[in-house]
Amino acid sequence: MTNAAAGETLLAVEEICLRFGGVQALSEVSFDIKRGEIRAIIGPNGAGKTSMLNVINGFYRPNRGVIRFRGQSFTRMRPGFAARNGIARTFQNVALFRGMTTLDNLMTGRTLKMKRGFFWQLLRYGPAMDEEIEHRRAVEEIIDFLEIEAIRRVPVGRLPYGLQKRVELGRALATEPELLLLDEPMTGMNLEEKEDMCRFILEVNAQFGMTIALIEHDMGVVMDLSNRVVVLDYGRKIADDAPAVVKQDPAVIAAYLGVAG
Amino acid sequence: MTDAVTPDTFPKLLTLNARRFAGRPAFRLKDRGIWRSWTWSEVEREVRAYAVGLSRLGLRRGQVFAIIGNNRPKLYWSFLAAQWLGAIPVPLYADSIADEIGYVLNHAGARLAVVQDQEQVDKILTVSEQLPVLAAVIYEEPRGLRDYDHGRLYPMDEILASGHRALAEEPSLEAWLEAELANGTADDICVILYTSGTTGRPKGVQILSGRAIAAVSDSIAFDRFTERDEVLAYLPLAWAGDHYLTFCQSLYAGFCVSCPESAATVQENMREIGPTYYFGPPRVFETLLTATTVRMADAGAFKRAIYRFFIAFARRHGEKILNGREVPLHVRLCYALGRFVVYEPLKNALGFSRIRVAYTAGEAIGPDLFSFFRSIGMNLKQAYGQTETFLLVASQADHQVRADTVGQLMPRVEVRIAEDGEVQYRSPGQFIGYFRDAEKTAQAITPDGFVKTGDAGFLDKTGHLHIIDRSKDVGHLRDGALFAPKFIENKLKFFPNIREAVAFGDGRDYVTCLLNIDLTAVGDWAERNDVVHGSYQELAGHDRVIALLAEHVGAVNRDLALEPATAGAQIRRFLVLHKELDADDGELTRTQKVRRRFIAERYAKLVEALYSGVETVEAATEVVFEDGRKGTISARIKIYDMEPVAALAELAA
Numbered sequence: 042m043t044n045a046a047a048g049e050t051l052l053a054v055e056e057i058c059l060r061f062g063g064v065q066a067l068s069e070v071s072f073d074i075k076r077g078e079i080r081a082i083i084g085p086n087g088a089g090k091t092s093m094l095n096v097i098n099g100f101y102r103p104n105r106g107v108i109r110f111r112g113q114s115f116t117r118m119r120p121g122f123a124a125r126n127g128i129a130r131t132f133q134n135v136a137l138f139r140g141m142t143t144l145d146n147l148m149t150g151r152t153l154k155m156k157r158g159f160f161w162q163l164l165r166y167g168p169a170m171d172e173e174i175e176h177r178r179a180v181e182e183i184i185d186f187l188e189i190e191a192i193r194r195v196p197v198g199r200l201p202y203g204l205q206k207r208v209e210l211g212r213a214l215a216t217e218p219e220l221l222l223l224d225e226p227m228t229g230m231n232l233e234e235k236e237d238m239c240r241f242i243l244e245v246n247a248q249f250g251m252t253i254a255l256i257e258h259d260m261g262v263v264m265d266l267s268n269r270v271v272v273l274d275y276g277r278k279i280a281d282d283a284p285a286v287v288k289q290d291p292a293v294i295a296a297y298l299g300v301a302g
Numbered sequence: 303m304t305d306a307v308t309p310d311t312f313p314k315l316l317t318l319n320a321r322r323f324a325g326r327p328a329f330r331l332k333d334r335g336i337w338r339s340w341t342w343s344e345v346e347r348e349v350r351a352y353a354v355g356l357s358r359l360g361l362r363r364g365q366v367f368a369i370i371g372n373n374r375p376k377l378y379w380s381f382l383a384a385q386w387l388g389a390i391p392v393p394l395y396a397d398s399i400a401d402e403i404g405y406v407l408n409h410a411g412a413r414l415a416v417v418q419d420q421e422q423v424d425k426i427l428t429v430s431e432q433l434p435v436l437a438a439v440i441y442e443e444p445r446g447l448r449d450y451d452h453g454r455l456y457p458m459d460e461i462l463a464s465g466h467r468a469l470a471e472e473p474s475l476e477a478w479l480e481a482e483l484a485n486g487t488a489d490d491i492c493v494i495l496y497t498s499g500t501t502g503r504p505k506g507v508q509i510l511s512g513r514a515i516a517a518v519s520d521s522i523a524f525d526r527f528t529e530r531d532e533v534l535a536y537l538p539l540a541w542a543g544d545h546y547l548t549f550c551q552s553l554y555a556g557f558c559v560s561c562p563e564s565a566a567t568v569q570e571n572m573r574e575i576g577p578t579y580y581f582g583p584p585r586v587f588e589t590l591l592t593a594t595t596v597r598m599a600d601a602g603a604f605k606r607a608i609y610r611f612f613i614a615f616a617r618r619h620g621e622k623i624l625n626g627r628e629v630p631l632h633v634r635l636c637y638a639l640g641r642f643v644v645y646e647p648l649k650n651a652l653g654f655s656r657i658r659v660a661y662t663a664g665e666a667i668g669p670d671l672f673s674f675f676r677s678i679g680m681n682l683k684q685a686y687g688q689t690e691t692f693l694l695v696a697s698q699a700d701h702q703v704r705a706d707t708v709g710q711l712m713p714r715v716e717v718r719i720a721e722d723g724e725v726q727y728r729s730p731g732q733f734i735g736y737f738r739d740a741e742k743t744a745q746a747i748t749p750d751g752f753v754k755t756g757d758a759g760f761l762d763k764t765g766h767l768h769i770i771d772r773s774k775d776v777g778h779l780r781d782g783a784l785f786a787p788k789f790i791e792n793k794l795k796f797f798p799n800i801r802e803a804v805a806f807g808d809g810r811d812y813v814t815c816l817l818n819i820d821l822t823a824v825g826d827w828a829e830r831n832d833v834v835h836g837s838y839q840e841l842a843g844h845d846r847v848i849a850l851l852a853e854h855v856g857a858v859n860r861d862l863a864l865e866p867a868t869a870g871a872q873i874r875r876f877l878v879l880h881k882e883l884d885a886d887d888g889e890l891t892r893t894q895k896v897r898r899r900f901i902a903e904r905y906a907k908l909v910e911a912l913y914s915g916v917e918t919v920e921a922a923t924e925v926v927f928e929d930g931r932k933g934t935i936s937a938r939i940k941i942y943d944m945e946p947v948a949a950l951a952e953l954a955a
Contacts, residue, residue, distance in 0.1 A: 181334035186445075191566035193335065244446065 048076035050109070051220060051252050052097065057106035059092055059276075066092045067103070070278050072271045074220065079246050080254045081267035081284070085296055088273040090256045091133060094222050097254070098123040098130055125153055127219030131209045131226060133256075139198035143189060143208050144180065146197055150215025151176040183211045187241060203234035210241065221245065223255040227262055235262065242266060264288070272296070308519070310488035310512045313349070313386040315553045317483065320346035323529050323556045329375035332563035332571060340375060342556065345382075350479055351465030352383035358464065359414055359438050359456070363388030363485070366410045366494070370394045370403065370426075371418025373535040373561045376442055376458060378549055380416045385492055385511070387482055389413075392494045392506070393540035395892045396422065397885070399930060404429030406496050406504060407436060410737065415439045416458065420446035423455065488512020494737050495542050497689045498891040506737030507542075507689045517693045517731025518546075518554045520713045524697065525579075525659045529556035532577045532656070536568045541893060542689035543664060547581050550693075572653025580657055583664035585894055587671055587682075590652055592798040596826050612640040613678075620645075620677030626701050645678040654680055661685050661697075665895060666769060666788055668796040669705035676703065684708045686769060690746065690753050692731030696767040707766035717761065718752065724773040725759045726752040775898060777808025783870025785813060787898065790871060793861060797854040798823040802883050802890075804901050805873070806909055812874040814912035816905065817851055818842075818883055824850075839880045839937055848878055852942050863947040872946045875912050877919070879905075880937035886926050908939065917941055 053073035059066045067089045074080045082090050095101040097108065099118035108115045110126070118128075129150075137146050154176065155162070161169040184190055187207050192200060197208055206226060213221055226242065227235045239262060245251050257263050263270060263284060270287045272280040274296040280287050287293055309315045319328065319342040327339040340348070361367060367384040369391055371377045384391040392410045394403055396418065403425050407415065413435055417423055423441055430436065441447060442458045469475050492511035496504040533552065537544040552559045557579070562571040598609050619633050629637075649655050662672070663685040675682045686708035687694035695717065698709030711717055716728040732753055735743035746754055758773035770776060771788045779785050787805040790813065794803040802818035819842050827850070828835060835841040859872040883889040889901055902909060904923070911919035922936035 178334065181336075185334055188564070190332075190335075190563045191570070194570075240446075248445075248448070 048078065050074070051076040051111065053109040054093070054097065055107045055109065057093070057096055057103045057108075059089075059096060059101060059103050065276050067096070067273075067276045069106075070273065070276070071106075072278065072281055074252060074254055076252055077246070077250055078252060078268040079242070079266050080252075081263045081270045082254060082256045082273065083258070083260075083263055083270055083287075084273035087275075088296075089276040090273055091224055092276075093273065094130065094224055094254070094256065098128050098222060124216065127217075128222065129213040129216045129218035129220070130222035131206070131213050131224060133224045133228065135202070135205045135209050137197045137205060137209055137212070140196055142194050142196055143192045143200070143211075144184070144194065146208055147180045147183060147211050147215050148176065150212040151180065153216060179217075180215055183214050186214075186244070187211050188237075203230045206230065206234075206238070207241075210238075214245065219252060221251050221253045223253065225256050225258065227257060227259055235259070239266060260288070308515065310515060311385060311483075311486035311490060312492055312511060312515070312550070312553055313382050313483055313486060315515070316342070316346055316349060316382055319553065319556050326529055326556065327558040328552075328556075329378065330558060330560040330575070331375050332561070332567070332574075335563075337560075337574070339558070345375075345379065348462060349379050349382045349386060351462050351469060352379055353386040353465070353479065353482070354468050354475060355461035355465035356383055356389070356414065357387055357482075358468070359440075359461070361387055361389050361414050365389045365413040366392050368392050368394060368407055368410065368412040368415035369417075369539065370398075370415065370422045371396050371442065371539065372565065373537075373539055373544070374418060374442060375559075375561055377416065377418065377539060378535075378559065381493065381549065385486065385490070386479070388486055388490060390491050390494055392496070393545065394496065395498070395538050395540045397538075397892065398425075399886065399926075400425040400428040402504075404432050406506075408432050409503075410494060410496075410506060411435050413437055417441050419443040423447060423450070486511070488515075491734075493545065495540065495545060495689050497542075498893050498895075505739055505742055507733045508735055508737050509692050509731070509733055513731045514550060514692050515554065517729065518550050520730065521693050521697075522551060522555045524699070524712065527551060527555040527557060527579065527659075531555065531557035531579050531658070532560065532575055533557060533579045533581075534560045534562060534568070534572055534575050534577045534653075536562055536565075536571075537582070538892070542687075542692075543581060543583070546687075546693050547661070569653065573650065574653075576653065576656040578656050578658040580654065580660040582660075582662060583893065584662050584667035584671065585665075587662060587667065587675060588795065591671060591674060592820060592823055594648065594652075595798050596823055599826065599830070609644060612644040613674075615640055616645065616677035616679075617673065620679060621673055624676055624679060624681065625703065641679065648678060649680060657681065659683070659700075663687060663694075663708075664893065666771075666792055667705075668792045670796045672705045686767060688753075688755060690733045691727065691729050692733065693729070695725075695727045695729060695755075704766065707762070707768050709767065710765045711767065716752075717767065719760055720754075722773060723758040723760070723770075723776070725755045725757050725767070725769065727755065728752050775808075779807055779813070779870060780809060780811050781870065784868065785871050786868075789868070790815070790858065790862070790873070791896075793858045794854065797857075799827065799850060800854060802896065804883075804896055804898060806902065806912070807871060810913060813871050814875045814909070815855075815873055816901070816908065817855075817876055817878050819847060819851070819878060821882070838882065839935065842878045842880055843937060843939065845940075848940060848942055851876070851878060852944065855942075855944055856947075859944060859947045873944055874946060875941055875943055877908060877912065877939050877941045879908075880921060880939055881923055881925065881935050884925070887924075911941060 050073045055071045056069045057067050084090050096103050099120040102117040108118055157169045157172055197205060227238055246253055267284055270284050272287055272293050279292045280290045309318055324343040325341050328342040328345045330337050330339040367389045369377055369380045381391040394406055426439055438454045438456055440456045440458050440461055444457050488511060490511045491508050492514055493509050494506040496506050533548055535548045548559055560575045562568045619629055619637055622629050623637055657680055660680055660682045683698040683703050685694050685697040694712050695715055696709045696711050714730045718726050720726055728751055756773055757769050758771055758776050759767060759769040761767055771786045775787055777785045785807040790805045791803040794800050799820055800817055801820035803815050805813055805815040807813035821838060824847060833844055833846050855873050855876055862868045862872050885892055889897060908919055908921055918938055918940050921939055922934055925933050925935055
């Protein structure tokens with residue numbers, strides 16, 4: 042892989058508009074995500090960041106605009122298609138199966154990769170068993186990577202929030218995505234948990250060459266992690282550059298401080 | 303070991319085990335969720351390859367090989383590979399800060415180091431300019447190290463693989479390995495253990511391999527360990543307790559050492575392995591009991607009642623049954639029922655189902671804590687030894703167990719009590735001196751070869767050794783009453799709500815103490831009693847928490863009042879510290895012992911307040927975070943006065 046920031050374009054959104062009734066959530070937003078980079082999407086509350094992620098993985102259908110993914114153009118993405126084609130995500134409010142253990146939650150991330158049908162799985166014999174072992178091995182690698190051995194058998198609902206976030210990242214990794222969308226991976230975490238999460242994100246990017254787009258409020262985290270930052274405000278893109286440049290941008294400062302500009 | 307000449311080095315023991323226990327497991331590690339094991343013959347093959355690899359990195363006879371990390375099979379093999387070449391392994395505590403690691407590596411003059419992961423590599427790199435002789439660092443886990451400059455960094459797998467390759471390609475190496483092995487003698491230094499030291503910089507305790515093996519053979523015979531025993535290695539690799547009682551004993555008896563998946567999974571791994579032999583300092587047992595008590599407080603009323611009844615029953619009769627004394631039939635029947643509904647399930651949850659021999663040592667254990675585990679049928683015993691002893695001075699034989707002693711002397715150990723009450727011993731495995739520190743060595747060993755323990759104690763009529771306290775810590779109040787701080791602190795620490803206690807009183811008018819709350823236990827209590835708090839500091843300073851601790855202090859005072867010798871040493875004033883005592887701040891040793899003098903200096907203002915009449919005191923304390931940054935915690939602390947309990951003698955008068 043070449044320099045992370047100089048890779049080819051993996052995904053691009055072009056002039057995306059999204060309206061809910063009278064509310065213009067996104068207007069003519071365009072930016073691209075290059076292969077191998079960590080791309081941050083920032084902005085004040087209600088700027089349209091999560092809506093943008095939802096458009097990318099197909100939860101929302103944009104009113105106008107085009108999504109280009111691996112050279113193909115779509116007027117809308119579909120969640121199932123996105124998942125099968127290597128786009129995984131985590132959610133702002135953790136969305137795990139709370140009654141299931143960490144291990145089982147991670148195994149659900151492998152569902153799309155299981156080839157044997159329902160009845161084979163019921164038999165749990167021969168090829169179905171081999172397949173389960175293979176997937177379990179992949180999941181154990183992730184458990185080791187995220188250092189969550191101690192909670193392997195604990196139902197997710199009983200875990201503290203910071204660990205639930207970690208499990209959710211694990212489930213996204215289990216799908217072996219090409220593009221990982223992280224919606225505020227550090228909210229509600231203490232400093233140590235944030236540092237751990239930063240370490241995992243950097244490792245995922247460096248070790249597996251995974252492309253990452255993340256929404257984050259903590260400017261320190263954004264500065265440390267991302268190669269490029271796109272800034273949204275009231276559904277519009279107001280800046281798109283390297284983090285150090287974006288931080289100095291008067292429009293961005295105004296948006297964050299609420300100065301009429 | 304009667305079939306042949308007893309080997310005089312640990313690598314020779316390894317080759318012997320590879321012959322007599324070839325197919326039996328020697329090490330296990332839970333990795334990626336699966337227990338993986340290595341047999342003795344596999345371990346021998348790996349160690350041979352490892353030794354070749356180390357030799358190619360330039361490790362030679364007499365040079366020092368540092369080992370930093372948690373309990374991992376490959377780090378244990380590092381000891382054997384170094385010893386095979388005649389090099390000296392020096393293990394270091396994995397949670398030491400960079401400075402401490404720098405000091406020891408520099409003092410020992412380490413030539414090579416093997417470390418577990420990136421964290422340890424980072425620490426060495428921070429202090430690398432102080433370490434001119436350190437030629438290379440080997441790491442076990444490659445994660446995060448990909449982009450590091452690999453000039454002097456080597457992955458362990460590569461070292462092992464190159465060793466195996468070399469052995470396959472050059473048959474002459476086998477003969478060279480045999481010669482290296484044969485070069486090892488009983489007079490080789492087999493390990494240097496740096497003691498955490500309650501005072502000053504760590505000192506390197508040098509152990510000779512022949513002496514060590516002689517001492518191990520006594521201890522194996524004492525508890526009849528065989529290759530069928532099982533142990534889980536979870537204590538710091540650099541601690542004498544782990545090195546002697548787990549690693550060295552395993553090599554002699556041939557039993558399997560299992561390594562947990564991570565520090566957080568020890569409890570779960572205990573349940574999976576079901577060790578027959580267990581060793582832990584009192585603190586570990588304290589933590590287990592606290593966790594159990596807290597979990598039971600959350601259980602339903604019915605379960606709680608059953609638990610209370612049978613634990614109280616066990617406290618009355620359990621020890622008698624374990625000690626093989628006569629008890630009436632109905633007591634036996636009731637105890638059997640208790641085993642079925644409480645004791646066995648509890649032991650199973652703690653991973654103690656198959657325990658045949660368990661030891662606590664390292665510090666005095668509270669008698670109540672000790673008898674709790676014995677009463678539920680666990681053969682927990684006490685032993686006494688120091689890093690300098692190599693293994694044990696005294697140990698309790700089965701059925702000879704008492705809460706107030708550390709047992710009878712081990713075979714071939716001599717003990718005498720000095721005039722000031724200090725225990726001095728001569729043991730078959732004892733150290734030959736501190737590495738590069740003749741002055742300290744001269745202070746520790748008497749001209750006639752006895753080692754000074756620094757502990758005060760006495761031998762009773764039955765030959766049991768009693769340890770009261772550190773001899774320098776035993777003092778007197780101004781009115782002459784005996785003041786043994788640790789004795790008082792242990793009584794306090796038996797309450798799950800009290801994590802740490804430091805008592806003062808030597809040369810003073812009365813006894814006072816600093817207390818640390820146990821965040822788990824008190825936090826849980828606060829939740830059930832609607833005590834709102836936002837931080838440790840706030841909880842520790844809460845009026846109701848202080849009142850709760852005052853009840854415990856009152857109970858200890860009543861206990862002290864029972865004995866004429868201790869009645870004068872009741873606690874008159876105490877305060878609850880605003881921060882947890884921490885090894886990173888130098889307040890505890892790495893093995894979590896209180897550094898009394900340091901605390902007295904650091905909190906001098908608080909101690910003075912305890913002896914002046916004031917009701918509150920302002921405290922500002924500097925703390926060091928794990929990454930070396932510093933910060934300050936400040937608080938206004940309340941002081942609580944206690945009414946002394948009348949001594950029994952006075953009541954009678």
